[in-house]
Amino acid sequence: MSQTKGTKDPNDVVELLRQQHVRIRALFEEVTATKGEERKASFHELVRLLAVHETAEEEVVHPFARKNIDGGEQVVKDRVAEEEKAKEVLAQLDDMDPESPEFLDRFAALREDVLAHADAEERHEFAYFRQAADKSKLENLGRAVKAAEALAPTRPHPGTDTAPKNIAVGPVAAVVDRTRDAVRKVMGGG
Incomplete structure (x- = not known):
């Protein structure tokens, strides 16, 4: 089935990532608007989505941007710095009580x-992908993002900000994270 201009292709890497940004924004709203177990569950879903989303960007999106968009190296450097800061804060928040004022x-x-990071990605990175790649390449990148997410850790791991670091640490971290997720679910912790 062919895509006509103006339709959204869920396999296109830009559309896939933008839809994830929409879900991330919604989860931030849910965490803020809820309390108790519902807040905890929404927060854990947000942590998981951010962790797999950023891992896939580090493994697929950023390497493409570095090579294929003007000023790509600096654009990626700026986004990675933002991602690392967020990973550190997420890791701290994950160990806190979601009801506490400090949290x-x-x-x-x-x-x-x-949210500023997501806007910067869309403006400085994703906006140029359609100029740098055809529909087929964008769909291939989308499939690569989905594959990376399927194997990604589900918790933030500061310091794993490049594809080689993710490949070295990611599989072990993913197993540990997914085991921790399963235990948390069984124990009723979201």
């Missing part, structure tokens, strides 16, 4: 930073 203050700051 809510740090979460509000994280929200602002992550």
